Amino acid sequence: MTDTEKQLSTVTVTINGEAFQADPNDKLIDAAEKAGTYIPRFCHHSRMNPVGMCRMCLVEVDSGRGPGLQPSCMVDCSDGMTVETETDVVKKAQDGVLEFLLINHPLDCPVCDKGGECPLQDQTVAYGPAESRFVEEKRHYEKPIPISDTVYLDRERCILCDRCTRFADEVAGDTLIHFMDRGNNTEVNTFPDEPFASYFSGNTVQICPVGALTAKPYRFKARPWDLEETISTAWTDSVGSRITVQSSRNQVLRLLGIDADAVNWGWLSDKERFSFEALNSEGRFIAPMVRPGEGDDLVTTGWADALGRAVDALTDVDPNRVAVLGGARMNNEAQYAWAKLMKGVVGTDHVDAQLGDGLPAELVLGLPRATINDACRPGGTILLVGSDPKEELGALFLRLRHAVVEDGATLIELTPQRGGLSGIAAHSLHARPGEVGDLAAALVAATSGTAVDAGGVSADAIAAAAGAISGPVTVVLGRGSVAEAADSTVAAAHALNGLADVSFLSALRRGNVHGALDNGLAPGLLPGRTTLAAGASRLADAWPSVPSSQGNDAAAILAAARAGELDVLVLLSSDPVNDFPDYDLVCEGLSNVGTVIAVDMLASDSTMGFADVVLAASAPTESSGTFTNLEGRVSVMEQKVTPAGTSRPDWMIAAEIALRLGSDLRVDSPESIRAELASVSAVHGELTEEALAEGRIEGVLIPGSGDIELPAAPAGDGPANDAYSLRLVATRKMYDGGVALRNSPASSGLAAAIKVRVNPVDFEKLGVEAQALVKIVSGRGELLAPVEADAGVPTGTAAIPYSVDGWVANLLIDAAAPVTDVRVERP
């Protein structure tokens, strides 16, 4: 249960003679901690079900029948309860437990990664016996064994607290590590040849109370006392998980999740946790670069040269022949500065932070918005449209999973195929690609009338799902497959908006994409959730000018480029070659632009192949700013280390270019940018420095749609069915061929292999062996991939990962078509 849902009455508990008001939903150990009394513990974790195994938290509890030793992690607070945590009896019991834990412990603190931040070590120093009475031989195990690609297990250090195993089972649902054997021989282990391949494995390392679990990227890198840390926000997806960034000697070494009740509860996906490695990798731009001539490689240069080239290209250019793609990776302040530069100074509205794989900005901003906690309300209903949060938004997946498994929320999926949450969904309705809008409309109709077949789903299934909708409804809205146009998802959103008591949680996945929308990096929008028309007056004092007519979105920008209508294209940390779902269009477009200016941290196919100027941007850990997550929650990202090489913060690059173009953006710090946004925005007025300081953990939620009105629902029928071909479903995986992952040593090997999955019925028809190579042919191209039968894929569709290392599905996709039909055939 989230804090907001808990019952509000309190009970009086007395600890060590002092009475206080406790929440009856809290376990005594947590209530005591809130009241300032820390009871030692090893197994207890407030985000997991109690097990009461370690017995470290024994205290004397008297609930009316005399004092007795009880584990405070198991005891509910009750009225009139008195508790003693410091009596001789308690001390003796706790000392006894500590001694028991230590008798078989190797006491190898000097060589242990956990040394210095180890609760076991701390307890021992604080209370432990000076000398061991245990003279027998200790238990021995093979020293650290890898249990996954990123995690090592040292069983000699393990104190069997059940935290990692509980996490794997209860929280992640990946029961791949388990207690094995019994009694004194109990150990944590994996099944032979089945590693702990979980997207969330890093959390076990974070919650291990000793040094038994260690993560490859951090092993032996530093001692805790050498680490400095700062609070920040994870940037690899749009959940905005709260983290601390820890560094030593100006190098980021580790990210840890923070328990923000509204957001990630301390959990992170491994991608959020480990892909910071890319920031120190070979692929990092540490200085600006330019391409001396057509066909040459990029060469390193100085800032004056690079900026000069960029400014030359932008000087006296027709604003209509300038466009911007990207910006979702940057922090809010940089986004604002770039919006101001491109829209207010250069004067183009051809600006799109999304790369054709998202949803229209007005839709996302115009729908009634839900928070993560809203979505996770006990008794509520979650309608998952399109996206697979397990692959795309790891920390959100864990929250949704908890809501369904532990808090009784009802999950109904409207997705193209079986996904990470299907196992716990009350109803899984798999729409034919391009028809999720029809399916959603039929579902809504079924809540108040009769159900009909829609989108390839039977009326019965739709009726059953409609019958299960109860309580407040949260639609988690994302794109199911990039091989279909956004239209049907848009239609689904409009249909579902007709439900009673409904709100929407955007599942747009890319980093700070919601910040980008808020900051006007979308055609027709200006910072502060406002339109060109409405924003013009708000911005009149702050901006030199505002574009007068709505510009192009990514697809239209690329089409214009292909038609030779662009002189300058700015890539704001974007890699359209891999991310835009139409490879041919991107390549033809990029090669037809006069000057491509890339502002980026990491070398991508787009920059290396097409950029004429590369402006080296500093990383999220190297500059300060804020992040806006999918709820519209703004949280800080603080600088921890100095920028790599001569790289510069994105906002500073924008300001620099503006100056050289003869226009002062009048911003000299992230704070000044925030102040300007607060002064011009219809919704950011409350986003003050004080509010941010107060919301250091939870962030500051920016509610409302501002000036954006929900556009009218699109008209039109679903695509026609071609009985001879299969419809392509191309979905994102957590580990793909993306730039950040390619440059993160710990994760790079995890990218999914290419394979095509079809329903067993369609597989039969192919007449090949499992894993045989087949050819997938679309109007655009073809691909050879091993084939697999999978009952989780509906008949009539072929499912592939969108991107794997070395291959991207956009080779097969025509972004202008509503769906992608393919033939799967023997090669």
Next chain:
Amino acid sequence: MPTHTYVPHAPGYVDNDGPKIVTSRFPHEDSYTLERSEATGGYDGLRAALAKKPSEVHDEVREATVLGRGGAGFPAGVKWGFMPPGKFPYYLVVNGDESEPGTYKDRLLMERDPHQLIEGCLITCYALGLAQCFLYVRGEMALAQERIAQALNDAYANGYVGKNILGTDFSVDITLTWGAGAYIVGEETALIESLEGNRGMPRLKPPYFPAAIGLYGQPTIVNNVETLANLPWLMLNGPSQYKTYGSDDSPGTRMVAVSGHLNRPGVYEIEQGVTTFRDLFYGDNFCQGIRDGHELKMFVPGGGSAPWFFPEQVDLPLEARPVGAAGSMLGSGAIMVMDETTDAVKAALRLVRFYARESCGKCTPCREGTTWEERVLQRILDGEGRPSDIDMLLDIADNISPGPYPNAAYPDEGLEAIPFPPKQTTICPLGPSSVAPITSTIRRFRHEYEAKITKRDSIPVTAAPVEGES
């Protein structure tokens, strides 16, 4: 179906002229067949129950004060009353895991009279509205499993179990299932975990009884085999008749296994609260004395987990309250008798080793402490003990079970009895049970420990009995 080789009854049961509530069919060689059962009143108790309202059946069990025979001696009728009303389904779990050292009675009840047990299950299910029963038999008891399987198949075929039992609207399925070797699974919440397909690790209390939250989170009654075996007789003869046996506090009979240094060890059905340990050890009707010419040194009165008794306690009746006040428990009806040739340290080690091997590993004090105790005892026995070991053993014990541990009085030393039960830093009583043999023997026979302990200061580290791979 494989042809079943006829296997004679296991020995051990001693027939005598005492009252018989649960062993009346035992003397028959074919006591386990449906034919014999039907010929001797089998399922008449069920018929009698079905003629009453379910609540009346429950009332009779409550009125008769049928004490649980699994160890804790809690009245079944009261426990049944803990079921939260309306939270269906309810489950019945029959505890046939009998593994407590010295305990040998449920196995006989299952092997020799499975129909009586099935009938007891049905009566319980009828009384409480349970539609599904799991009969959990210890994994190592192949014959009991077979005989219950055959009995269930016959009972299903003849309409005693299943749908519309005896033509009524009463329907119950009984599933026979068995364990795979883990003593702790006898603990009721561990048993439920095991039935759910998990490691048999006890659940945390509260709730104190699985009656509130048990199998699959549903209200569940766990009863011992012998407890349920009493019900057919009770249904036929009524509570007042039941109470003519035994004492006011402990009506009826119970089965006890008396093993060790006796002339006629065996399993007996005795009257609770009437028969004394002296009767049992020396009576003609029972064990007929300590084995030839020897003397009683000590005995364990209620299974391996019970603190030990000595000759001073032989006149106590087998009844929970006086035995508890005297510092021990009747537990599972297992009495292990040792004469003066017995090495107290060796005997204590044997039981401590049992708890060390059988700890489920959940609680730190039990997982680590029992093994530590075992290794120190072993070291002492191997002649490598240190003078400080005795006090250290007592202190380790105190960290598993804090405070004075229940023990018998030792008048010669002016030590008074410390009443049962012990305190615990653990979830279940297994860890603390390992303390019983240690404190019992050190209190009484400290000199035996001292005699084994060398006066040397430096002690070699014991060879490592390491189980993990190296």
Next chain:
Amino acid sequence: MSRFSDANVATAEEIISRYPVKKSALIPLLHLSQEQNGHVTDDAMRHIAELTDTTPAEVKGTGSFYEMFKFHPVGTYMVNVCTNLSCQLLGGEELLDHAEKSLGVKAGGTTADGMFTLEDVECIAACTEAPCLQVNYRYRHRITTDEFDQMIADLRNGGLDDIPSHGTLAQIRQTIPDGMGAGIVPPEQAREEPVWLARNRADDVPGSVAGGDDGVGS
């Protein structure tokens, strides 16, 4: 290779149907696999995981908790000598000593011919008949060293009627004839009060009859 045979898949499915929740069948299925192969193999555990919607790690996590499951090959005959207190008092340890010498292996070991695995076990509930042992969970009570040797010789020379090979426990399986079961369903499908409990509220004579009037006769 040591997944369940087709016949055993059918048996496994019948076993699973006996429980309201699939995972409850883990231990019975581990027994079934041990019956098929003499010990529990990794492939068998994978197969069990498939059949019960669990992971192999869960299957092994459960299985390894229980002593009777052997994850490496063991002898055709498991000879389990009890040395717990009641047996110790009457020669259990001496019997074990004798067994070790006579079989030429230490407790825990398997004879070179793969015939016997000797184990030193805890109380097997035959305490009044000490010393005792089990061979593949079939009892031998009050056994002397001579009887022990004779038994081993018999087992070597073609076996004993009452002792099947390792892994086989009950040789009679519970079977519920079609239509005779009350119906085993998941807990969430059994929320109704059982019908007969209504009698607690009824004033009329109990024993209401389901199908006819041939009901309760006592």
